[in-house]
Amino acid sequence: MAAPSLASTSERCHEIAQSYLQIEEPLSQIIRETQNAIKLTQKLLLNEIFPRWSPFNGEISFSYNGGKDCQVLLIIYLGCLWEYYKTNMNGQEFPLKTLKAVFIDQDKTFQTLEQFVESTKKRYSLSLYESDRNHTKALSMPEAFHKYLGDQPETKAIVVGIRYADPFAQDLKPIQRTDDGWPDFLRLQPLLHWKLAYIWSFLLYSGEPICGIYSVGFSSLGDINHTLPNPYLAKTNDLPLRYQWEITHGCEGVVNCSPLSSQDSHFQNNEYLPGWYLLDDSLERCGRIKKN
Ligand code: FAD
Ligand code: MG
Ligand code: MG
Incomplete structure (x- = not known):
């Protein structure tokens, strides 16, 4: 079966998010809080991020490792891409064929996860840069991103599915530059406020x-x-x-x-x-x- 286009995938992800936002009964506490979390993430993407770094010209990349958090963020991100396109470019052809993404594949990960990344790469039309594993010495995350930016110098900002509950994440901000010791770029972290229960x-x-x-x-x-x-x-x-x-x-x-x-x-x-x-x-x- 042919892979779906990024346009149709974005539209489908938009429908998923809208459908969740429309749940009225039974509005459990988790669902109500998750609806608020989705709305805040959408607001950050549509009002703060996309007007500053265009999602359509290669300035933004998406860090993706197949985990649940970046998958949730990817679904919401793609849905926002659809909404931003509809609002600003309606009538024109959808401007992207693939979404720029990056997977730092250095550590030995579960084979099931590797296969999942491979299948979702097609499902979500990712043009996924995968860091080269065949090094005598594995690169650190900052080194791997340094290499990535050397290959993709138009990248200004990278989306990260990190949450406040993750280690050392409690003081992070939705938009911030990288720390000393990292190559210089913007981190876009619009999932910080999500709890584990909202993700699931x-x-x-x-x-x-x-x-x-x-x-x-x-x-x-x-x-x-x-x-x-x-x-x-x-x-x-x-x-x-x-x-x-x-x-x-x-x-x-x-x-x-x-x-x-x-x-x-x-x-x-x-x-x-x-x-x-x-x-x-x-x-x-x-x-x-x-x-x-
Ligand atoms: P996880 O839940 O595993 O990951 C959180 C998110 O990080 C994921 O949803 C995904 O978006 C991304 N991610 C994690 N692992 C990978 C991977 N192998 N390939 C691609 N994406 C991945 N730390 C600093 O101290 N200072 C920094 O300036 C800094 N900048 C970063 C910039 C980027 C683009 C990324 C991806 C990470 C950066 N980090 C930085 C590290 C970050 O804060 C987390 O420690 C790191 O992402 C690992 O997360 P985790 O395993 O704790 O949680
Ligand atoms: Mg991790
Ligand atoms: Mg996580």
């Missing part, structure tokens, strides 16, 4: 494919040597599913997880609940083993 409520409602590794007890994905299923998701904890309404009444009516790769199939042992059973932001990274 929206993503499960969207019916979009979700990286399959989340279905077997993972709540946060680091590199393969430092990420285990989250102990708080052990089935013995008997956690409730908070998003049944979103799943049943959402855009597809089912949870749509990408298949587990052969390398990751041993995680399918039925001992852990899926990542979306976890509500508490502070427990999200409890499957991470500290690096020395």
Whole structure:
């Protein structure tokens, strides 16, 4: 099947966001707060970001690693792209064929995640720059972005799906320059105010494919040597599913997880609940083993 065009994907993502915003009954606290979070992210993109860095001329790139947070941001971003196009360029042809994105693929990641990135690259029409893995010494994130900017010098700003609950993120701002030690560019961080529960409520409602590794007890994905299923998701904890309404009444009516790769199939042992059973932001990274 031919990949959808960026125009049709953006329009579809716009419909997903609008559909979520129109939920009236039952307006659970999580849904109401998520609606407000979506509106703030849209406002940042449409009123603060796109008028300053055009989303149509290569000034903005999108940092994407297949994780749930950047996927949620990508869906909302694409929806805003559609709205911005409709408002400012209606009648003209949609100005982009692909969305510029960047994946720093240095650490050893889950094969399921690699495959998910590959399939969503087509689904969302990403022209995804993937940093070269075949180095004798892996590059650091700042070094990898330095190389990226050397290759794509028109890039002025990069969208990042970071949230306040992430490590060292509590003082970040939606728009800010990079720190010392990083190549100089703008970080666009319009997802900061999202809680873990908002991410899952929206993503499960969207019916979009979700990286399959989340279905077997993972709540946060680091590199393969430092990420285990989250102990708080052990089935013995008997956690409730908070998003049944979103799943049943959402855009597809089912949870749509990408298949587990052969390398990751041993995680399918039925001992852990899926990542979306976890509500508490502070427990999200409890499957991470500290690096020395
Ligand atoms: P995650 O939830 O894994 O990631 C948060 C978001 O970061 C993701 O949604 C995605 O948008 C992006 N991201 C994470 N990993 C990758 C990857 N491998 N490839 C592409 N995108 C990825 N830290 C500083 O201290 N100072 C800086 O100036 C700074 N600038 C940054 C600029 C960019 C464009 C990015 C992507 C990161 C930057 N960081 C910087 C690091 C950032 O603050 C996070 O520490 C980092 O993204 C890892 O996030 P996480 O693993 O904690 O959370
Ligand atoms: Mg995250
Ligand atoms: Mg990470």
